[in-house]
């Protein structure tokens with residue numbers, strides 16, 4: 001939440017509770033604002049997690065973090081810090097789960113995994129509601145595919161064993177499903193299936209209007225889920241290896257492009273080459289220790305330059321983050337017409353597939369989400385070729401790409417579905433390969449403008465529409481409506 005959204009939330013949802021009745025008598029009206037309130041002898045603070053320092057200086061006993069999967073990790077660290085002198089130190093984290101093994105889903109896996117379950121009054125089976133097993137179609141005429149409406153009474157909740165109707169108002173309780181030795185943190189899983197005011201037909205209607213399966217699974221069913229077409233798998237590299245060794249010279253590659261991601265600990269370099277036949281190969285993957293201490297000043301940069309010289313790249317695209325003056329130094333060495341500092345727009349995607357090169361400033365501006373999606377789909381389609389031997393660098397490359405998560409989220413302000421990119425861990429080789437591909441695309445564009453071998457290069461075009469395709473919900477596939 002941004003600060004403004006936080007204040008709107010307090011105005012619309014919290015303040016009305018203190019305007020009349022019992023709670024109105026508890027609040028100190030001389031200390032009642034949109035970011036803090038005094039209630040009896042306690043104080044409640046409302047803070048946005050979009051900035052890491054927003055709780056600095058506060059001394060708190062109880063911390064409640066909403067939308068945990070979307071907060072900056074540094075915001076959590078500094079919020080935890082503000083509880084260090086409290087004898088209570090209570091933390092509650094809330095979130096719609098996103099990807100498996102990430103954020104709230106990871107914490108839940110480590111917890112005692114409490115589930116909201118029901119005991120069937122007819123047969124006695126204790127069950128957590130399952131979207132496939134507990135919802136039954138009783139009136140096939142109640143579904144309006146075109147209007148995307150599902151009439152009340154079309155679907156009902158039933159017991160997954162005996163098939164009799166299940167009343168969710170009663171019979172529900174928390175079941176501890178992973179007690180461990182008893183010392184685990186408490187984790188609670190509940191979804192809209194458990195909301196008694198939302199009927200089975202209403203849930204099905206939500207499925208009909210969900211933009212895709214991942215969105216429906218995360219936001220309506222409260223389950224982590226990754227869209228297979230937007231997730232990277234080991235196979236996307238392993239099955240696209242050619243019978244060739246890793247090289248450390250340019251050889252007779254027609255075009256060579258290098259991408260560099262600067263890091264706190266390591267810099268990552270990816271070199272791509274295009275053969276005269278138009279095939280794009282990964283030539284080099286390398287990471288360099290970042291130089292520490294005055295005696296090693298710019299040693300890392302010298303090593304990178306030595307490595308780059310082996311390939312004599314036609315273009316080099318280093319990102320401008322963390323780079324200090326390294327991009328300028330690379331430009332002095334290789335020339336401004338070769339080295340383009342990359343400005344990465346990451347906050348909100350505008351869906352722009354064009355990398356905007358500025359020849360005057362020797363910079364290129366890219367939309368992070370779109371370029372990642374394009375590179376990912378190039379690899380999935382087999383348009384990027386890898387060398388045979390699966391060495392440590394290639395393993396790390398795969399690992400970094402598997403940390404990239406492309407998903408559909410709900411925009412906090414408009415509540416419309418939006419595509420976002422996040423990472424489950426380090427993604428340096430993924431980002432440096434994106435920069436290398438951005439450079440390669442420019443070289444190919446230049447070739448195309450010169451009308452050389454147009455047939456080769458059209459095959460390398462990335463179709464963003466096809467890339468941003470998504471897995472339909474099960475109901476949508478059933479009725480073939482996506």
Ligand SMILES: [Zn+2]
Nearest residue numbers: 120123159162
């Ligand atoms: Zn039953």
